[in-house]
Amino acid sequence: MMADTRLRPDRASELAAQQERPWQAVVWDDPVNLMSYVSFVFRRHFGITRExxxxxxxxxxxxxxxxxxxxxxxxxxxxxxxxxxxxxxATVRQEGDA
Structure with a gap:
């Protein structure tokens, strides 16, 4: 007896939608780093403006x-x-995940 490995249509569309969502890098507040340092890190690593x-x-x-x-x-x-x-x-999450 072979197991049915096909996905149900609703599960297949759910998986496709999940794979299309982008991933996110999230930085969290901490009690250690100064705000000026965090801003510096963002400018240096991501090459973004000071603003x-x-x-x-x-x-x-x-x-x-x-x-x-x-x-x-x-x-x-x-x-x-x-x-x-x-x-x-910092952590990684998929868009829409809390």
Whole structure:
């Protein structure tokens, strides 16, 4: 007896939709790093303007976290690894996941 390995149509569409959602690098607020340092890290690593870096840093500070990049999973994992190298708390998640 062979197992049926075909996906149900509803499950197949659910998996396809999940695979289409981009991945995100999320930086979390911490009690250690200065806000100016976090902004510096964003400018240096992502090559963004001071204004954009400060906006992201304030989101981290006030909301507790901020999405700092979106894209493929491997690229986001590299960004998170870089954030860890700078001493920031960061994780990877798929868009829409809390």
């Amino acid at each position: 954009r870096a400060d906006e992201l840093m304030m989101r981290v500070h006030t909301a507790g976290s901020a999405v700092v990049a979106e894209g493929g999973r491997e690229a986001m994992e590299l960004h998170v690894e870089a954030m860890h190298g700078y001493g920031l708390w």
